Amino acid sequence: MQIIVAKHSGFCFGVQRALNMVEQNLAERDKIYTYGELIHNEVVIEELKKKGVVPIEDICMLNQNDLIIIRSHGTGPGTYERLEKLGIAFKDATCPYVKRIQKTVKKHHDLGHTVIIAGKADHPEVSGINGWCDNAGIVVSDEKDVDSLPYGMTACLTAQTTLQEEVYEKIILRIREHCDGLYVYNTICDTAKARQHETEELSKKCGVMVVIGGFNSSNTRKLADLCRKYCKRVYHIQNPKELPLEIINANDIIGIVAGASTPDWMIREVIARMSEVEKTMAEDPKVESSEDEREATAAVEEPDLKQSVAEELETGTTEANDNHETSFEEAVEKSMVRIKHGQLITGTVVQIADEEVCVNIGYKSDGFIPKNEFSSDPDVKPSEVLSVGDEIVVEVLKVKDEDGNVLLSRKSVEGKKLWDELMHEANLEEKVFEGIGKEVVKGGLIASIKGVRAFVPASQISIKYVENLADYVGQPLKLRIIEVDKSRKRIVASQKAVLMAEAEQEKKEKWSRLVVGSKVTGVVRRLTSFGAFVDIGGIDGLIHVTDIAWGRVKQPSDILKVNQQIEVLILNVDAEKERISLGYKQLQPKPWTKAEENYPVGSVVEGKVVRIVPFGAFVSLEPTIDGLIHISQVAVRRIAKVEDEISVGNIVRCKVLEVNPEAKRISLSRKEVILDENPEIAEEIAREKQERERLNAERAAQRAAIAEQAKQAERERAKASASGKHERVDHERRPRRENADYDLPPVQQSTTSLADLFSSLTNNEE
Ligand code: SF4
Incomplete structure (x- = not known):
């Protein structure tokens, strides 16, 4: 037998x-x-x-x-x-298999589709399923029942989990003729299917x-x-x-x-x-x-035995086979797989439902991998990576969970394998891994590195402060492993370390690209009393205050504003000290190059007195150009001090007398403008000048006459000397030179001041 x-x-x-x-x-x-x-x-x-x-x-x-x-x-x-x-x-x-059908039925019913259930109408599973579409489902037990259905339906077809496959296939074929749109779900339970196939094969032999x-x-x-x-x-x-x-x-x-x-x-x-x-x-x-x-x-072959055990029995290697005194029951008992917590065991997938997997592990009851124990990656769906009949290695988490099931984990086996693979990576702590943010936990983020969970502290996520860690969930991360605790299988990783290394590398490359004398665009980041810091693409350079403008700059903020985008010239690069000197004024036109054009000789300009010196006053024509009014050009009449006429801060109108761009000098005359704009003063000055000239002429004539008299006296002395008569020269009677230079007018007739007289004298000398 x-x-x-x-x-x-x-x-x-x-x-x-x-x-x-x-x-x-x-x-x-x-x-x-x-x-x-x-x-x-x-x-x-x-x-x-x-x-x-x-x-x-x-x-x-x-x-x-x-x-x-x-x-x-x-x-x-x-x-x-x-x-x-x-x-x-x-x-x-x-x-779970039945639950899945219930959900499917409800979804299509809500969409307004006709629900058709292949199975026995009075079976509790079928009537339960029908409840999920408000009992509006049509139950067909075979293809003949389909004939009575209306045509033109949009329908959803499901099957009782234990329906024979052959029957279902016939129903599907027939039902297609009745439907404009048909959603077919093969809901026959894999366990039932496998049982039917095996029964069929066994009954043949x-x-x-x-x-x-x-x-x-x-x-x-x-x-x-x-x-x-x-x-x-x-x-x-x-x-x-x-x-x-x-x-x-x-x-x-x-x-x-x-x-x-x-x-x-x-x-x-x-x-x-x-x-x-x-x-x-x-x-x-x-x-x-x-x-x-x-x-x-x-x-x-014993139900629920592992294939290997069944084979063992078939090939007669068990005790049962060697000893006919041993009953089949004992042989079966002996060949039963014994399981314990933490045991790794190879099983066969017998069912996948609702992302939960049922595995035949050769134990008296099948094991069960709940959704959260399938993979460390919650996005992995069992139905996408496994099929019924596949062999998988699982770990026994509980021989009996709270529902009495054998609780299995694929995740822990996968985790151990992934952990080992990761730990065997060369240069583990130097490598940069592509990770993904999985969940926010206290103090940081859990990320997945090659399927292994890694903790990324909040401070190690970015170079900048991270306000909301949840923003990183589901996002790719570049991670470096900074700590490994092999005994606790714990990894700490950092994205900040990677970002900092990248920034450092980028910085080096940037420094190497900086060429003295080249123009770059930057953004003013900070202004200080001694200059402006400008970001030229991740590196800050300094424009010293003297390189901000051609003229004198009191405060950099007078010329530049924070966040202003400007073009600058690289003046100097010190990569070692990480210092860059930039010039702004160097890219601005030099003010004196256009001075002749902007201030033609004879034109009238307006400016502010910015400085007074003994020989005149400086007037600011533009931030970088000052003109000089010589003291003699400050007023229409001679003045002893510039301050007697103008003060610092006064706005004055001047005539341009001379422009010398090479010497960076502009001569101005305030006097000329006053005279041009006030003819009566000019006339008065002219009259005074004429008078002075007349007086000068008279004095010149007097001096000429006196000189002639002196020459005549000399000639007479020479003549007398030649005739032998020596006359004693009376030096005391010789007129003194100073007396010959001018004549004092009678006191009662004087209309001229001493200063005027000296002025005349000076003019004569000139
Ligand atoms: S036969 Fe399949 S569907 Fe039915 S209870 Fe068993 S496993 Fe679930």
Whole structure:
């Protein structure tokens, strides 16, 4: 006899999860309720009833302190609303697969599409799903039902999770003809699909098929139907005791399949009963059993066993095979995977639903990877990176979580692998990694570096102060690892360090590009008494106050403003001391180059007296050009001091007498302007001048006469001397020179001052 147990037998993930939830809550309460029978298996239901699990169909029977568990089939939204309204506590064990269908249906119903559900209308899962589209869904059980549907629909089609694939495919084909737009969702549960496929294959090669599961279990009935397609001897039993042992022959190949509501113990009991029969046959001389056959007997596959374990059994390497005294049940028990917290284990993905993954790890129940334990990158979706049947390595987080499930983590395995890979990077702390901001935490940001979580302190995110860390979530970051704690698997990273290094490099390149004598554009950043700091592209240079303008600058702010954009000339670069001297005035036209044009000789200009010196007054014509009024040109008449006529700050009008750009000199005359603008004064001055000239002429004539007299006297003395008569020269009588230079007028007739006289004298001398 050879017994082959389908790998996909017994409780599915959804059912196991619901049962675990029940057991968990039974630990805290004596009695709990389930909304309908938890699973379609009378034996299990009876067992549960004995433990205090009461199935009810109407929640009105519940009291305020009761707890009810929604079974894996799910229910409509009305049930939740009523429970909440009544204030009754509930736990939701709806299978994630079913939840996904409910959401899909609701979405399309809200969009106004017709919802079509392929399945049995009276199945609790189907009626629950229909509740999510206000019971407006059309339920079709096969392609014939489709014929009665209207045409021209925009519809959404989903299937009961345990529907046969073949049936669904036919419905899809037929329904397309009725729809203008059709959204088809393949919602048949992967576990159910795998179970059906395996059943189909097994029933093709087995002479006897034993199907274990409730008669009221839809998925078990479907398995039995499938078996009947390929196998003539099919026995659907609800209970191991119902196994018709008399039909078993020594050379039978017996296939065992079990529905999703069938507990493992039931399968084991069936195997055990067959084991007993086999023993009997071996002892009975009437039963022929070759050595080969006995070996084949041991080739039993056990539900929920890892492939490797099943293979082990098939190849006869287990104790069960070596020792016929060991029962199949014991062999199965021995080959069961034992798990413990923290264990790494390879499993097979059996289901992906709602981004949660169910993994067959060879344990008595499948493991479950919740969404937050799938990957350290929350953007990674299980359905995008995994498929049913894929092998993955997971870590056991809890053998039993609060819902009684085996809690697994792919994230921690992935994290360990990524951590190891990262730690093996060469020059780890010198490298710059591309990271991404993940979440804000106390004191900083969590970033992902090659999938490994790294803490970036708030002070290390940027060179500048960061007001809102959340701005960096989801943003790419350039990170350098600045601290690694291998024992705690903790990394501290810094973006600031990278940015500073980049800035430093950039600065170096900028300095190397600075050429003395070149023109650059900059922005005035700061003004001080000694100059202006100008940003010329990340580097500040200084324009000394003397290089701001060609003229004298009291304050740089008189010429430049903060944030003003200007062109400057690089005068000097000292990269070592990081100093740059800039010139602004050097790019401005020199004021004296246009002086002749701006101030033509003879023109009248206006300016402010800015300085007074003994020989005249300086007048500012423009910030960089001062003209000089010589003291003789300050007033129409001679003055002793400039201040007698004008003061610093006076605005004066002057005539340009001379412009000398090379010597940077402009001679001005205030006097000329006064005379031009006041003819009466000019006339008076002219008259005075004439008078002075007349007097001068008279004096000249007098001096000439006196000189002639002196010459005459000299000639006479010479003559007398020649005649021998020596005359004594009377020096005292010789007129003194000064007496000959001028004549004092009689006192009573004097109209001229002493100064006038001296003035005349001076003029004569000139
Ligand atoms: S959908 Fe699949 S996993 Fe969920 S309860 Fe049904 S058969 Fe089980």
